[in-house]
Amino acid sequence: MPGLIPASAVIKPAQPRESPLGLTLRALLRRRSSRIAMIVLGVIILVGLLAPFIAPYDPAAQPDIVALKDLPPSLSHPFGTDPYSRDVLSRVIYGARLSLTIGILATIVSLTLGVAYGAVAGYIGGMLDAIMMRILDAFLSIPRLLLMLGVLVAWPHLSIGALVLFLGLTGWFGLSRIVRGQVLALKHAEFVTAAQALGASRRRILARHLLPNLVSPIAVAATLGVAHVIVLEAGLSYLGIGVPQPLASWGNIIQDGADQVARLWWMSLFPGLFMVSTVMMLNILGEALRDVYERRS
Amino acid sequence: MSATARGGNGTAPLVSVRNLKKEFPIKKGVFSRQVGAVKAVNDVSFHVARGETLGVVGESGCGKTTTGRTILRLLEPTSGEIYFEDRDVRALGTRDLRALRRDMQIIFQDPVSSLNPRMTVGAIVREGLTIHKLAEGAAADARVSQLLQEVGLRPEYATRYPHEFSGGQRQRIGIARALSVEPKFIVCDEPVSALDVSVQAQVINLLEDLQREHNLTYMFIAHDLSVVEHIADRVAVMYLGKIVQLATADDLYREPLMPYTQALLSAVPVADPKSRKERIILSGDVPSPASPPPGCVFHPRCHHPAKDVACTKIVPPLEEKTPGHFVHCIKQPPTTVSWEQQKEVGGVHPPERYLPLAAVHA
Numbered sequence: 001m002p003g004l005i006p007a008s009a010v011i012k013p014a015q016p017r018e019s020p021l022g023l024t025l026r027a028l029l030r031r032r033s034s035r036i037a038m039i040v041l042g043v044i045i046l047v048g049l050l051a052p053f054i055a056p057y058d059p060a061a062q063p064d065i066v067a068l069k070d071l072p073p074s075l076s077h078p079f080g081t082d083p084y085s086r087d088v089l090s091r092v093i094y095g096a097r098l099s100l101t102i103g104i105l106a107t108i109v110s111l112t113l114g115v116a117y118g119a120v121a122g123y124i125g126g127m128l129d130a131i132m133m134r135i136l137d138a139f140l141s142i143p144r145l146l147l148m149l150g151v152l153v154a155w156p157h158l159s160i161g162a163l164v165l166f167l168g169l170t171g172w173f174g175l176s177r178i179v180r181g182q183v184l185a186l187k188h189a190e191f192v193t194a195a196q197a198l199g200a201s202r203r204r205i206l207a208r209h210l211l212p213n214l215v216s217p218i219a220v221a222a223t224l225g226v227a228h229v230i231v232l233e234a235g236l237s238y239l240g241i242g243v244p245q246p247l248a249s250w251g252n253i254i255q256d257g258a259d260q261v262a263r264l265w266w267m268s269l270f271p272g273l274f275m276v277s278t279v280m281m282l283n284i285l286g287e288a289l290r291d292v293y294e295r296r297s
Numbered sequence: 298m299s300a301t302a303r304g305g306n307g308t309a310p311l312v313s314v315r316n317l318k319k320e321f322p323i324k325k326g327v328f329s330r331q332v333g334a335v336k337a338v339n340d341v342s343f344h345v346a347r348g349e350t351l352g353v354v355g356e357s358g359c360g361k362t363t364t365g366r367t368i369l370r371l372l373e374p375t376s377g378e379i380y381f382e383d384r385d386v387r388a389l390g391t392r393d394l395r396a397l398r399r400d401m402q403i404i405f406q407d408p409v410s411s412l413n414p415r416m417t418v419g420a421i422v423r424e425g426l427t428i429h430k431l432a433e434g435a436a437a438d439a440r441v442s443q444l445l446q447e448v449g450l451r452p453e454y455a456t457r458y459p460h461e462f463s464g465g466q467r468q469r470i471g472i473a474r475a476l477s478v479e480p481k482f483i484v485c486d487e488p489v490s491a492l493d494v495s496v497q498a499q500v501i502n503l504l505e506d507l508q509r510e511h512n513l514t515y516m517f518i519a520h521d522l523s524v525v526e527h528i529a530d531r532v533a534v535m536y537l538g539k540i541v542q543l544a545t546a547d548d549l550y551r552e553p554l555m556p557y558t559q560a561l562l563s564a565v566p567v568a569d570p571k572s573r574k575e576r577i578i579l580s581g582d583v584p585s586p587a588s589p590p591p592g593c594v595f596h597p598r599c600h601h602p603a604k605d606v607a608c609t610k611i612v613p614p615l616e617e618k619t620p621g622h623f624v625h626c627i628k629q630p631p632t633t634v635s636w637e638q639q640k641e642v643g644g645v646h647p648p649e650r651y652l653p654l655a656a657v658h659a
Contacts (some may be wrong), residue, residue: 019458020415190411193371198425199398208424212415214531 001192020250024216027292037281044278048097057087059094060246073266081264082256091248092271098249100274101234102164109168110175111222115211117172118179123187123206139172144232152241162245163236166228167229175221182214216293223286227279234275250275303609309382310344311482311514312368317341317377319360319367323587335587339538339594341377342615345482350508350515352529352546354522354561356583360538361518365484368516369401381482399429407489408467418445418470419455425477432517443658445474448656449503468505478506485517489524501528523565531621534558536587537594540615541625542551552652554624558602559653577653592637593626601651603628605646 028034047054057063068085071077079088109287121132131136145169151158186192193206230250237251238258245252250271257267263268318341320334327422336362339483345351346460353361358504366372370386379386381397389397405411412421422441442452448469459467465485468488475483485504489497505528507513520526525532525546532549534542534557553559561579579598590597596608598647611634613627627634630648 124406166646190405190407191413193366194405194411194471195413196367196371197398197401197403198478199395199428200424204428208416209413213413215415247397 004271010123012231020215024219024289024292028285028288031288033284037284037288038157040277041285044274044281045100047093048100051093051097055087055093057088057090059090059248061156062086066199067175068266079270080264082253082264082267086246088253088267088270092250092274093250095250095253095271095283096274096278096284098160098243098247099230099233099251100165102160102228102243102249105164106167106171106229107222107225109165110171110225111218112172113148114171114175115179115214118176119206119211119214119297120182121176122180122183123202123210125184125187129180129282133157144170145235148236148239148241152239155189156241157244158241160247163233163241163243167232171225171229175218175225178217178221179214182217183210186210186213216289220286220290222295223282223289227282228288232284307373307656309347311347311382312369313344313378313380314364314515315342316377316547317364317367317379318375319363319372320375321586333557333587334468335448336538336589337583337586338367338374338460338512339589340537341538341540342590343533343540343543345516347481347514348512349509349530350517351375352525352532353516353518354520354532355535356520359535359587360484360518360586364535365403365486365516365518367397368413369403369484372404372504395428399425399478399483400480401482402478402480403484403486404468404471404488408464408471408491411471412467414458414459416453418450418457418459418462421459421470422473422477424454425474428479431478440477444477444544445490447476447507449499461495462490465500468500472500472503472507476511478509479514482514482516485515487520488519490520495523504528521565522550522561532560532599537583539594539625540621540623541595543615545623548619548622550624553614554622554629554650554652555595555626556599557595560600595625601626601628603646603651605639605643605645607639607642612643 015178028038031040053091062084065085068081069083071081077089078089078093082091093174112292117132117136120131148166150167155162188203192205192209195209200208232252233242233249237249237255240255242251242255243249247289253271253274254268300411311506317338318336319338320336321334322331323335324330325332337398338564341360341364345353348453353364355361363372367374368386369377370389374387376380377387381401384397385398386394401409408489416424419438422444426437426440431437438455441455445452445454450466450469450473458469462505471488488504489500490502501524504515504517504587508515514527517525517528522532529546531543531545533540534555535550542549542553542558549558550562553562558609560579563577581598584594584597590609592607592609592611593599596604598609607627611627612631613625615623615625616633618629618631626632627639628646628648628651630650632648636644636647
């Protein structure tokens, strides 16, 4: 079998160089929906980061609880004031900071747990996997809201750290399922066998070959996870075990106005709008990521 | 004489395998009760001499890939012996096995799934150097460049990702990865089956060049006899987990004594429009390796005129018909299973030499 084609004819790259991360970003920017989502989220994150510079008032200050309470939106208070005379706009701005931080931190906690648990179960497999998955089934069968009510009864005054931990600790079950499934599918891929044949340790295979290939499903889960935590935090605030006063989170601002929505509509509407758009944009972004990822594989 | 006893050129074999078996349990029900086993490799013995290329051919599912991976202990054998040089491969602990991995490498069939999509070409080729502490830093970079050049790729490609390359280029990357640890023995698991014919030739030529330069020993797995004919010194034909013929490439093509090999050879296309070749069409499908037929595994599909009930009763030994030419068939003389023994179990046709393709492939 003589080589009929000169080697130089075939030895050239098919496409210009690009990392997988770069490809994903470019694909996200190409779609209008995910582009808009990224811009809106970017603005909200900026608002949160720059809160002390852009908030017109101190979010906890109660300048005049008689004269300045329950004011409808006006030029000096664009989002109105609450029954304690606090400026709702300033609270919503600071609320962006707190709600996003809680969402991101809690998601980091559940990602870490979920990835570790799922990866170990899927990679080691066998008996251990079976036992770990049954334990997971048990966790999954407890409704998250029921757990919350239990926590409410046990510790009525959760600190923010405890709240983040609680949200994180109850949010990793689904993700660890996904991770386990992916690891199970990937661990017999030939590049994993190749690493084994080179003499790579289990830890190396997990860290270098399996986990990097889970970035896409993890990114999807993280994006949707942040959205979910933000909604949950609002739910907890509604139940009275969310972020403690006088701190402001979107959830507890909505709650402040919830009793008199008809009269003090601005108190729930503005933080609600912020929360809904954040959650919606996160979901759009998550779906787009999933789509990009599925189209590629 | 057993198939492992003779070294190809008088020296001790590099790899020898005796009575290798690999079964995959079939499990069922809640408690994973074992209800059977797929006998992927069923009592296989052979050796690979230093510097030679042993071709292994057979249809998909015949156990050739499993054999290769079991030798490398990427799969744990069920029973049997595997020796690499003087090391008992099955007895090695984690640390010794890792050391052995430097000497034995594998090249894969699928150019897509055999490269980690999240690693650059440089990182892929470099991994073996890191694991075995062969080089680091700038020395490792230099070695990666050298390896890439050796397989016909530009050193600049080290910073690119696998998806940017064609099938043939990806196979070259896989070859560079295997070469990085300076192995003595490489299992080539259908390295060209997924490639275009023109690219196949280039990759095979590359493998041959590398073999010469680095004094490599290959176990070359393929399902295509014409590919193996070109590269192999000796060829083992596998069917349903067994080696049914093992001979030098010349002998195998000139004298395919095993009826199964005859059928395989008759399926190789000949690039001559005038050649009116006799075809042996096998009837039926390959039986399930979970319940291989008794006696000779090939008997349900065999076209040997002397086939009879003895073939269903006696498991044919892989026996030497002419020097260095081993065949698994009690109907091709000479055989150690005497005619009397065959008659005893109900045989009616005495062994008879049958070589329908001799003229075609002379």
